[in-house]
Amino acid sequence: VTLNRPSHPVPADPAVHPAWLPEAAFAPLGSRRVALVLDDASPVADTVRAEVTAALAAHGGAAVEAAEAADVVLALRPADAAPQFQSDGDLDPEAFTYARAGGVVTVTASDARGLLYGLFHLVRLGERAFTGADVVERHAPHTPLRMLDHWDNIAVHPVMGQVERGYAGGSIFYEAGVVREDLTRVAQYARLLAASGVNRVAINNVNVGPAETRLLDDLLPDVARIAAAFRPYGITTHLSVSWASPVRLGGLATSDPFDAGVQEWWAGAADRVWAAIPDFGGFVIKADSEGQPGPFAYGRTHADGANMLAAAVAPHGGLIHWRAFVYNHEQDWRDRRTDRAKAAFEHFAPYDGTFADNVIVQIKHGPLDFQVREATSPAIAAMPRTRVAPEFQVTTEYLGHQKHAVYLGRMWSQLLAFPYWGQDGDGSRSGRTMADVAAGRHPLGDGTRVGGLAAVSNVGDDVFWTGHPFAQANLYAWGRLAWDPTADPIAILDEWIALTFPGATALVRETLHAILDQSWETYEMYTAPLGVCFMVQPGSHYGPSPDGYEYSPWGTYHFADRDGVGVDRTRATGSGYTGQYPAPWSDVYESLDTCPDELLLFFHHVPYSHVLHSGKTVVQHVYDTHFEGLERVLEAARRWTEAQDAFPADVAERVTERFAEQVRSATDWRDVVNTYFLRHSGVADAHGRTIY
Ligand code: GCW
Numbered sequence: 001v002t003l004n005r006p007s008h009p010v011p012a013d014p015a016v017h018p019a020w021l022p023e024a025a026f027a028p029l030g031s032r033r034v035a036l037v038l039d040d041a042s043p044v045a046d047t048v049r050a051e052v053t054a055a056l057a058a059h060g061g062a063a064v065e066a067a068e069a070a071d072v073v074l075a076l077r078p079a080d081a082a083p084q085f086q087s088d089g090d091l092d093p094e095a096f097t098y099a100r101a102g103g104v105v106t107v108t109a110s111d112a113r114g115l116l117y118g119l120f121h122l123v124r125l126g127e128r129a130f131t132g133a134d135v136v137e138r139h140a141p142h143t144p145l146r147m148l149d150h151w152d153n154i155a156v157h158p159v160m161g162q163v164e165r166g167y168a169g170g171s172i173f174y175e176a177g178v179v180r181e182d183l184t185r186v187a188q189y190a191r192l193l194a195a196s197g198v199n200r201v202a203i204n205n206v207n208v209g210p211a212e213t214r215l216l217d218d219l220l221p222d223v224a225r226i227a228a229a230f231r232p233y234g235i236t237t238h239l240s241v242s243w244a245s246p247v248r249l250g251g252l253a254t255s256d257p258f259d260a261g262v263q264e265w266w267a268g269a270a271d272r273v274w275a276a277i278p279d280f281g282g283f284v285i286k287a288d289s290e291g292q293p294g295p296f297a298y299g300r301t302h303a304d305g306a307n308m309l310a311a312a313v314a315p316h317g318g319l320i321h322w323r324a325f326v327y328n329h330e331q332d333w334r335d336r337r338t339d340r341a342k343a344a345f346e347h348f349a350p351y352d353g354t355f356a357d358n359v360i361v362q363i364k365h366g367p368l369d370f371q372v373r374e375a376t377s378p379a380i381a382a383m384p385r386t387r388v389a390p391e392f393q394v395t396t397e398y399l400g401h402q403k404h405a406v407y408l409g410r411m412w413s414q415l416l417a418f419p420y421w422g423q424d425g426d427g428s429r430s431g432r433t434m435a436d437v438a439a440g441r442h443p444l445g446d447g448t449r450v451g452g453l454a455a456v457s458n459v460g461d462d463v464f465w466t467g468h469p470f471a472q473a474n475l476y477a478w479g480r481l482a483w484d485p486t487a488d489p490i491a492i493l494d495e496w497i498a499l500t501f502p503g504a505t506a507l508v509r510e511t512l513h514a515i516l517d518q519s520w521e522t523y524e525m526y527t528a529p530l531g532v533c534f535m536v537q538p539g540s541h542y543g544p545s546p547d548g549y550e551y552s553p554w555g556t557y558h559f560a561d562r563d564g565v566g567v568d569r570t571r572a573t574g575s576g577y578t579g580q581y582p583a584p585w586s587d588v589y590e591s592l593d594t595c596p597d598e599l600l601l602f603f604h605h606v607p608y609s610h611v612l613h614s615g616k617t618v619v620q621h622v623y624d625t626h627f628e629g630l631e632r633v634l635e636a637a638r639r640w641t642e643a644q645d646a647f648p649a650d651v652a653e654r655v656t657e658r659f660a661e662q663v664r665s666a667t668d669w670r671d672v673v674n675t676y677f678l679r680h681s682g683v684a685d686a687h688g689r690t691i692y
Helices: 023-030 043-059 112-130 184-196 210-216 220-233 260-276 302-316 340-351 409-416 434-438 469-483 489-500 506-516 519-526 585-590 597-603 618-646 649-681
Strands: 033-037 072-076 096-101 104-109 135-139 146-149 152-157 161-163 200-202 236-240 282-285 319-323 359-364 387-393 453-456
Touching (some): 043 072, 043 220, 096 112, 104 112, 112 135, 112 184, 112 489, 146 469, 152 210, 184 469, 210 260, 260 302, 302 319, 302 340, 340 359, 387 409, 409 434, 409 489, 453 469, 469 506, 506 618, 585 597
Parallel strands (some): 072 104, 146 200, 200 236, 236 282, 359 387
Antiparallel strands (some): 096 104, 096 135, 152 161
């Protein structure tokens, strides 16, 4: 029973904002007497030692040898512990038990990874972890695969820049065309992720250019360095790969998955990767999507493609995350039979049951593209015999580019809780949610098809990590919801506030809640209404442009004309998309009587005079929400101005700058969208407000 000296230090860089791990957050733990019972040489065990040692050194506590002399015991597999602290043989390695008895806090786990999560649980609870009544709580993640995907490029892309859809500066991994020499920032990031619950990271863009293709080749030693920075925090590294790698790197004439040379090439590539990084996670792939190469070119299906890659990585225990973002991006808006929303289901559902055991089909949460309000993707519910990982977007591509204060915890929580089979219909299926499917609990499945949860990261080399300091809350909330999708997103926000602003006064807490709690709905109010989607500037996806995508080839139409607006996706008269949902949603969405207001224009084309369940006409709803949305932003900005002096000066400066832009942009949105609907409908605002 010893507190060995850790062999690596806790990664720190005082120039970078500590996000939710400021040193002060460790005071409650670090000022106590801590016993570590950790006879384990793994890198994660070493991290537990390093974290405890650093906390004690900073806050005056002491490491004690004997558990009896301790206020806190962190123990791995304590053979002599009381039964409730004992872990059974097949316990989830990430699970931990937190117990408080007679003033002593004990955290036990069967694996150092669980112990690390338990340690961060204590940090999160702060002083509360050590006071109050006796408790015994077992904590385990909802799914073992909780992933962040980075859309970082090595070579700066001429249009997308260093990080595609990145709003927080350059990449933390790459700089000037190479992998950074100093990866301290990556180690800090790993620490933040472990403290939120994420355990897998894909380190390069799913659009894989020539420079990034080399990650599989001569840049492998650099990937190994990145993996080494993640490993101590229990995080597994993955790579995005190009379908064309055998051609680009191997000099083969084809990437046909049925070609023996191609199969051999991928097997060899996998051998090389796992030789360099024995605990490597696997490959993420975007194929036949927005111009990326894929198996279609050879007349093969996506199951053919995914299974070929799966066979190459299977001997190493590797995974293939195969993205379902496959649709026709060269559409003609006049073609009313093609509906982009139907694409993922059409391309993947027919192959359910044919994907290899180590393939995870990664499906965006909505059928279009991370809009402010979309229906949930029916493809997620359509494959009971396939491992499915819903994909989310932490980076705010369509939600204000981390210039607007928009907290997404509530949106994700609603989506994860979406009951695909209804709540009280057929007893065996009702109540199963998107999060259940992710965890392999599809009501028609056998319970073994565990997919996981994935999201696109919002981090860059910005001093605050995320551009807008409040966008850190989204990264934190993503990890926490991936760990427990049923967690209350406002309670998560509260945790984030307490950790990020230690000693936060009531003013700080109330201001942050006032600004962020309803900020997703506020953003929706001043942007695209009623699930209509894509009223953004083409390309950048920032700022209003109601017709920006209306005649483009991307399949993103709302069909507004002088008579009405919205996309008819019904079976009766439209694209038939509603038929992709299980009951009851196939009928709920089909009918104007039951379709929820907020998704009305996603499913139906209606006249401007159509009366919503709220009692308002569509056009009056548009006017009212846009006026109110801006009012809410102005109110948030006012609250901020009043309270800013209570925040650290650097945070205050950055947030003030962001609010100026949010107010400008929200005003723009209000006016552009209102004017658009006024001109199209010819209907005046019932309240006579100024519409330009
Ligand atoms: O959301 C869209 C983005 C693209 C992105 C693509 C995808 C990485 O506009 O920038 O490409 O989705 O998810 O593959």
